[in-house]
Amino acid sequence: MTHPLPDRIVVVLVRARNPNNIGAVARAMHDFGFRHLRIVSDYAPPFETARSAVDASEVLAQATTFATVAEAVADCTLVAGTTAVGERALEHPLYELAEAASKIHSEAAEENTRIALLFGSEKTGLSNEELSHCHWLLTIPMHQHEQMRHPSMNLGQAVAVCLYELIRTQAAPSTLGTREAARADEVERFTEHFRRLLEASEYTRRHPANCSDEQIRRLILRMGLRASDVPIWMGIVRQILWKLNQPE
Amino acid sequence: MTHPLPDRIVVVLVRARNPNNIGAVARAMHDFGFRHLRIVSDYAPPFETARSAVDASEVLAQATTFATVAEAVADCTLVAGTTAVGERALEHPLYELAEAASKIHSEAAEENTRIALLFGSEKTGLSNEELSHCHWLLTIPMHQHEQMRHPSMNLGQAVAVCLYELIRTQAAPSTLGTREAARADEVERFTEHFRRLLEASEYTRRHPANCSDEQIRRLILRMGLRASDVPIWMGIVRQILWKLNQPE
Numbered sequence: 001m002t003h004p005l006p007d008r009i010v011v012v013l014v015r016a017r018n019p020n021n022i023g024a025v026a027r028a029m030h031d032f033g034f035r036h037l038r039i040v041s042d043y044a045p046p047f048e049t050a051r052s053a054v055d056a057s058e059v060l061a062q063a064t065t066f067a068t069v070a071e072a073v074a075d076c077t078l079v080a081g082t083t084a085v086g087e088r089a090l091e092h093p094l095y096e097l098a099e100a101a102s103k104i105h106s107e108a109a110e111e112n113t114r115i116a117l118l119f120g121s122e123k124t125g126l127s128n129e130e131l132s133h134c135h136w137l138l139t140i141p142m143h144q145h146e147q148m149r150h151p152s153m154n155l156g157q158a159v160a161v162c163l164y165e166l167i168r169t170q171a172a173p174s175t176l177g178t179r180e181a182a183r184a185d186e187v188e189r190f191t192e193h194f195r196r197l198l199e200a201s202e203y204t205r206r207h208p209a210n211c212s213d214e215q216i217r218r219l220i221l222r223m224g225l226r227a228s229d230v231p232i233w234m235g236i237v238r239q240i241l242w243k244l245n246q247p248e
Numbered sequence: 249m250t251h252p253l254p255d256r257i258v259v260v261l262v263r264a265r266n267p268n269n270i271g272a273v274a275r276a277m278h279d280f281g282f283r284h285l286r287i288v289s290d291y292a293p294p295f296e297t298a299r300s301a302v303d304a305s306e307v308l309a310q311a312t313t314f315a316t317v318a319e320a321v322a323d324c325t326l327v328a329g330t331t332a333v334g335e336r337a338l339e340h341p342l343y344e345l346a347e348a349a350s351k352i353h354s355e356a357a358e359e360n361t362r363i364a365l366l367f368g369s370e371k372t373g374l375s376n377e378e379l380s381h382c383h384w385l386l387t388i389p390m391h392q393h394e395q396m397r398h399p400s401m402n403l404g405q406a407v408a409v410c411l412y413e414l415i416r417t418q419a420a421p422s423t424l425g426t427r428e429a430a431r432a433d434e435v436e437r438f439t440e441h442f443r444r445l446l447e448a449s450e451y452t453r454r455h456p457a458n459c460s461d462e463q464i465r466r467l468i469l470r471m472g473l474r475a476s477d478v479p480i481w482m483g484i485v486r487q488i489l490w491k492l493n494q495p496e
Contacts, residue, residue, distance in 0.1 A: 031391065097416075153275075153276075154272060154279075157404055160401070160405035
């Protein structure tokens with residue numbers, strides 16, 4: 001049996017600006033046997049000019065584009081963001097790549113899972129809004145040069161290193177098989193209902209410092225919702241909302 | 249204590265043609281804290297145009313150039329070549345990257361060692377002559393696409409993956425500390441004496457199929473000469489040569 005991991009992994013490039021980098025990412029995916037590339041972009045991605053993508057035409061040809069991170073990860077059960085750390089205050093659990101790969105293998109061993117690996121733009125990485133779609137973050141361990149405060153890797157190299165680590169540590173499939181994680185779009189829909197609940201309950205008004213979209217999304221992601229639990233939670237929230245909207 | 253590994257490693261690019269690739273390699277080295285870059289080239293390397301090397305100027309500025317692989321690895325005690333395998337008949341031991349990294353760590357833990365990592369040109373990899381300077385080869389495990397017979401990675405990505413694996417698997421320093429490996433230039437000088445011996449003894453004439461320069465070099469490398477053994481072996485060969493040249 002071939003290991004199913006590459007089929008479970010979706011590489012998501014968020015606002016990648018340089019077509020050479022997109023091509024280099026596609027080539028790295030091709031080299032390590034990964035196929036699912038998604039591009040989040042607010043303008044037409046320059047696939048045609050992704051000329052450094054020797055032998056990667058199949059990956060590029062099958063790549064899909066999305067306007068938002070939420071749409072790009074909608075069918076994913078785990079969303080892992082990549083970060084160079086730097087000075088950003090981290091709101092997420094952060095794992096070094098090797099540990100992150102282990103967690104990804106565990107997720108991939110479950111049924112009906114799909115894992116998104118998010119890579120931000122070359123210059124700015126992932127924004128706080130984009131990071132808020134992530135369950136957790138991973139970082140590639142790099143040398144800390146004293147004179148530089150924001151280490152960052154070339155995009156193609158970062159993807160190559162991450163995919164290598166995933167291939168390298170191919171774990172035997174777990175026999176757990178019990179937990180089926182919720183898809184990101186289900187969680188997002190639930191999050192929206194939950195946000196309405198916070199507003200309807202005036203929590204939002206009284207605790208505005210806790211209620212940015214990103215904070216609420218992370219709050220829900222930290223629940224680690226199982227697919228089978230989503231309808232239950234939805235039912236609860238809907239019920240509360242209904243009650244809140246009842247005339248006294 | 250910082251791990252000494254990066255100081256023990258020399259990245260050697262052999263006939264790299266694309267200045268962007270040289271820049272990308274320098275950047276990957278910078279990211280992972282490696283500093284020693286050597287370029288083997290028969291024409292002036294286009295450092296100035298290595299424009300993708302963001303923040304890598306120090307690595308590029310300190311890079312040194314050599315006309316031959318032998319000169320570039322002269323002060324190294326271990327020379328590891330990288331290969332995409334392909335259809336070339338392998339004359340060397342071949343290790344997957346993870347195992348190769350373990351061997352490199354063992355070498356780096358010894359005193360007075362320096363390890364060369366050889367990367368060939370983008371199109372053709374390392375030639376047989378160039379490979380003959382290697383003690384062994386390493387390969388990055390890649391997906392085997394049915395339609396492609398010669399998988400090969402982007403040079404910058406290949407270097408990034410190799411250096412990541414070396415950093416990732418930083419082993420505790422070994423306590424062996426007894427073996428001091430011979431430098432490559434000492435081994436090469438010995439090999440030349442040995443070749444003269446083969447000729448003087450007419451082995452070369454009677455067994456020409458075993459006596460290409462490359463075959464002889466590999467033969468000697470497989471001895472795994474210790475530094476302290478080289479003078480002994482040299483003395484033996486010289487003595488035999490002297491004897492062979494004596495009039496009867």
